[in-house]
Amino acid sequence: TQLLEQSPQFLSIQEGENLTVYCNSSSVFSSLQWYRQEPGEGPVLLVTVVTGGEVKKLKRLTFQFGDARKDSSLHITAAQPGDTGLYLCAGETSGSRLTFGEGTQLTVNP
Amino acid sequence: EPEVTQTPSHQVTQMGQEVILRCVPISNHLYFYWYRQILGQKVEFLVSFYNNEISEKSEIFDDQFSVERPDGSNFTLKIRSTKLEDSAMYFCASSPRLGATEAFFGQGTRLTVV
Numbered sequence: 174t175q176l177l178e179q180s181p182q183f184l185s186i187q188e189g190e191n192l193t194v195y196c197n198s199s200s201v202f203s204s205l206q207w208y209r210q211e212p213g214e215g216p217v218l219l220v221t222v223v224t225g226g227e228v229k230k231l232k233r234l235t236f237q238f239g240d241a242r243k244d245s246s247l248h249i250t251a252a253q254p255g256d257t258g259l260y261l262c263a264g265e266t267s268g269s270r271l272t273f274g275e276g277t278q279l280t281v282n283p
Numbered sequence: 284e285p286e287v288t289q290t291p292s293h294q295v296t297q298m299g300q301e302v303i304l305r306c307v308p309i310s311n312h313l314y315f316y317w318y319r320q321i322l323g324q325k326v327e328f329l330v331s332f333y334n335n336e337i338s339e340k341s342e343i344f345d346d347q348f349s350v351e352r353p354d355g356s357n358f359t360l361k362i363r364s365t366k367l368e369d370s371a372m373y374f375c376a377s378s379p380r381l382g383a384t385e386a387f388f389g390q391g392t393r394l395t396v397v
Binding site for chain 1: 287314316318325326327328331333338339341372374376385386387388389390391393
């Protein structure tokens, strides 16, 4: 069974601070996706990374895929209260299956 | 913007009853999925579907589960005889190409088995 471990599980910070969320596995993934999920709703796709070492930016969010395609990170610069939510990483383990991490619950306090 | 839609948003059913969860994937997508999320747990893969047949299924997807694409737009998940432990959020997803990259999820159906 391929597992994805996310850390930290919970993160509470003040508005304006920077943060990094990590997603690690012992398995190699053909791609990795980051989602954001609000309570009672479905995951919303933020980004897909495919190439080892790839870095993608989405406004204040920076996503990186590890060189070995086993890990990834999400860095948020100058966090805002609107960034509050559950951030999920999910690795593509076969042609059609995503394996999700447990998620990082981020709270940004004004 | 195109989106995956699911109905109903909430379903309450008695143990042993059959339920059908419905999904309308994004119209030009070819690959469809069902995932579930038990309260407080992570999202788990159930099944993928392409070209009118199951591509892959997990160990959770036992004989009580089935999927169908009855027409050109709907994609359904049927649970034949629900158990208490089937209570969860069920998410439908679709993607435009082979592989789970860029899977777009619906809002989910909350299934409560009593």
